[in-house]
Amino acid sequence: MFESLTDKLTNAMRHLRGTAKLSEENMAEALKEVRAALLSADVHFKVARSFIERVKEKCVGQDVLKTVTPGQQIIKIINDELTALLGEGSTELSKKKPLKIMMVGLQGGGKTTTSAKLAKALKKDGYKPHLVACDVYRPAAIDQLETVARQIDVPCFAKRGTPDVPAIGEEGLSVAKASGDDLIIFDTAGRLQIDDQLIEEIKELKRRVQPDEVLLVVDGAIGQEAVNVAKTFNEAVQLTGIVMTKLDGDARGGAALSMKEITEVPIKFAGTGEKLDDFDVFHPDRMASRILGM
Amino acid sequence: FGRKKLDANSIEELEEALFASDFGYETTEEIIEETQKAYKKDKELRGKDVAAIGSSVLKRVLDGSEGRIQFVEGSPTVICLIGVNGSGKTTTTAKLGHQYKQDGRNPMVAACDTFRAAAIEQLKEWSSRLGLDIIAGQHGADSAAVAFDAYQAAKARGHDTLIIDTAGRLHTKSNLMDELAKIRRVLQKHDEAAPHYSLLVVDGSLGSNSIEQARVFNEKFGLDGLVVTKLDGTSRGGALVGIYRELKLPIFFLGFGEKPEDLQEYRIDNYVDAIFGSDEEA
Ligand SMILES: Nc1nc2c(ncn2[C@@H]2O[C@H](COP(=O)(O)OP(=O)(O)OP(=O)(O)O)[C@@H](O)[C@H]2O)c(=O)[nH]1
Ligand SMILES: Nc1nc2c(ncn2[C@@H]2O[C@H](COP(=O)(O)OP(=O)(O)OP(=O)(O)O)[C@@H](O)[C@H]2O)c(=O)[nH]1
Ligand SMILES: [K+]
Ligand SMILES: [Mg+2]
Ligand SMILES: [Mg+2]
Numbered sequence: 001m002f003e004s005l006t007d008k009l010t011n012a013m014r015h016l017r018g019t020a021k022l023s024e025e026n027m028a029e030a031l032k033e034v035r036a037a038l039l040s041a042d043v044h045f046k047v048a049r050s051f052i053e054r055v056k057e058k059c060v061g062q063d064v065l066k067t068v069t070p071g072q073q074i075i076k077i078i079n080d081e082l083t084a085l086l087g088e089g090s091t092e093l094s095k096k097k098p099l100k101i102m103m104v105g106l107q108g109g110g111k112t113t114t115s116a117k118l119a120k121a122l123k124k125d126g127y128k129p130h131l132v133a134c135d136v137y138r139p140a141a142i143d144q145l146e147t148v149a150r151q152i153d154v155p156c157f158a159k160r161g162t163p164d165v166p167a168i169g170e171e172g173l174s175v176a177k178a179s180g181d182d183l184i185i186f187d188t189a190g191r192l193q194i195d196d197q198l199i200e201e202i203k204e205l206k207r208r209v210q211p212d213e214v215l216l217v218v219d220g221a222i223g224q225e226a227v228n229v230a231k232t233f234n235e236a237v238q239l240t241g242i243v244m245t246k247l248d249g250d251a252r253g254g255a256a257l258s259m260k261e262i263t264e265v266p267i268k269f270a271g272t273g274e275k276l277d278d279f280d281v282f283h284p285d286r287m288a289s290r291i292l293g294m
Numbered sequence: 295f296g297r298k299k300l301d302a303n304s305i306e307e308l309e310e311a312l313f314a315s316d317f318g319y320e321t322t323e324e325i326i327e328e329t330q331k332a333y334k335k336d337k338e339l340r341g342k343d344v345a346a347i348g349s350s351v352l353k354r355v356l357d358g359s360e361g362r363i364q365f366v367e368g369s370p371t372v373i374c375l376i377g378v379n380g381s382g383k384t385t386t387t388a389k390l391g392h393q394y395k396q397d398g399r400n401p402m403v404a405a406c407d408t409f410r411a412a413a414i415e416q417l418k419e420w421s422s423r424l425g426l427d428i429i430a431g432q433h434g435a436d437s438a439a440v441a442f443d444a445y446q447a448a449k450a451r452g453h454d455t456l457i458i459d460t461a462g463r464l465h466t467k468s469n470l471m472d473e474l475a476k477i478r479r480v481l482q483k484h485d486e487a488a489p490h491y492s493l494l495v496v497d498g499s500l501g502s503n504s505i506e507q508a509r510v511f512n513e514k515f516g517l518d519g520l521v522v523t524k525l526d527g528t529s530r531g532g533a534l535v536g537i538y539r540e541l542k543l544p545i546f547f548l549g550f551g552e553k554p555e556d557l558q559e560y561r562i563d564n565y566v567d568a569i570f571g572s573d574e575e576a
Pocket of ligand 5: 384385459460461
């Protein structure tokens with residue numbers, strides 16, 4: 001099927017054997033291959049451009065090593081640079097207690113499932129989680145959160161029959177605190193970043209419950225729109241982290257680089273399946289190899 | 295794309311707009327090449343000419359891509375919605391049921407996602423809001439058994455259309471693909487031609503992976519076409535272009551919102567005009 005990026009780069013740089021230094025000219029063909037790889041992994045085209053610039057700067061003037069092929073050399077540089085970029089910032093959550101986490105994102109990204117996954121993971125660390133159902137729109141959204149809460153044996157606050165999301169959040173918070181719980185996760189409805197009214201809603205919810213963490217939950221297969229999504233949500237509710245979901249699939253996940261580059265918000269977690277244990281901290285090195293198709 | 299004369303900048307703008315639409319590398323390059331060719335011939339090329347070029351390339355690529363449901367007579371036409379997690383299957387099931395009911399047909403929906411938390415409740419709530427007849431199993435039940443019962447009930451109650459909602463599954467999971475094959479096998483005990491339409495529901499905001507999704511679902515299960523959802527966002531659902539280009543799977547419906555009426559029959563002209571602007575606007 002596809003020729004791997006490694007093969008392509010090795011090929012593109014084969015004439016470099018015996019050359020002394022990497023230069024803009026002798027790398028041009030290879031960098032074109034890198035650009036194509038990034039674009040086909042859904043990295044935003046502007047981000048791809050600036051990434052290539054950075055790599056070029058890193059490479060130009062380096063001695064062509066005798067021990068490896070020039071193709072391998074450039075791959076290592078690219079891989080290291082990509083891993084470093086993706087890994088900037090910490091995957092740690094705030095140490096505050098009680099710890100309040102608000103989940104936001106587009107429709108169907110995995111917020112509700114991730115709320116439960118996170119609660120389950122942190123429960124093992126000694127937290128006492130409490131979920132709060134702030135999606136009053138999607139049919140059976142509350143039932144879904146209550147069901148996953150039951151599966152992990154964690155309480156869930158819900159209030160049916162009122163659309164006042166900030167008030168629900170506030171009440172959920174005080175109920176959770178009163179029961180001595182110290183991890184409160186607010187599951188919100190999916191919304192488009194261009195839906196001003198619904199963006200106002202999470203801004204108000206945020207103002208009222210003052211979360212310590214605001215996590216953007218994003219489908220790992222998202223396309224070029226990722227940039228607008230991350231940017232707008234970040235401006236509206238100041239994200240503290242990103243969760244990439246559905247990484248058990250074979251999407252290349254270039255959006256990770258795009259969102260990281262545009263917002264500088266760290267990617268903290270990865271969703272790796274439908275089950276509530278299928279959850280991991282984010283590994284930048286794995287993501288880098290994945291984006292590069294290696 | 296305005297009236298401005300073309301220059302290097304506007305070519306770059308075009309390239310950006312095309313990439314931002316997730317059309318994929320090939321279609322994007324094709325449109326740009328044609329534009330550059332035209333520019334060599336005519337240095338007075340304007341934005342609207344470029345839009346016209348893009349529009350004609352896209353229409354050429356999409357030629358033949360309109361899918362239409364042909365209902366069968368005398369027994370229920372079965373439409374089965376499948377796809378990866380969260381793409382919009384359940385919502386599309388409800389929307390389709392609603393649309394057919396509005397059209398004077400007599401649809402029934404079947405909740406065959408017996409796996410995801412509250413998936414059954416979700417479709418039940420839709421059906422009660424929209425007054426749709428529904429068959430649902432218990433959580434954890436065999437989804438194929440629910441499909442089998444649903445067909446039987448649809449036929450017995452005189453429904454002319456059966457829309458089956460299935461659980462989300464990634465194309466990479468072969469055991470879950472086998473489960474789909476089982477749904478089809480049991481339906482075919484009732485009617486050899488069922489499901490008459492197996493439609494892959496694709497989230498329009500996803501990128502190139504939707505091509506892979508379509509390829510694998512088509513190889514492992516067999517598809518009759520696509521539904522592309524979430525086009526009310528800023529994404530252009532350009533992945534459908536890549537999918538059609540590679541797999542020639544027709545597109546039946548587009549989803550553009552969360553309300554029951556937010557579903558449209560796919561039309562090439564409408565889709566392309568939404569991207570490049572219709573002639574009047576340009
Ligand atoms: N394969 C896989 N599926 C996932 C993952 N995370 C969530 N899902 C599935 O994706 C679908 C959507 O997940 P939800 O948690 O309902 O997503 P949501 O963001 O709450 O959706 P809305 O509330 O409708 O916006 C469900 O079928 C989940 O089981 C993951 O990491 N891998
Ligand atoms: N904006 C928008 N949202 C949509 C559209 N179609 C579905 N949704 C939303 O996307 C989310 C997921 O939709 P579902 O219908 O539950 O998706 P699904 O494929 O059944 O999901 P699973 O069963 O979990 O795999 C819900 O929040 C829907 O309201 C659409 O066309 N536009
Ligand atoms: K068929
Ligand atoms: Mg949800
Ligand atoms: Mg569903």
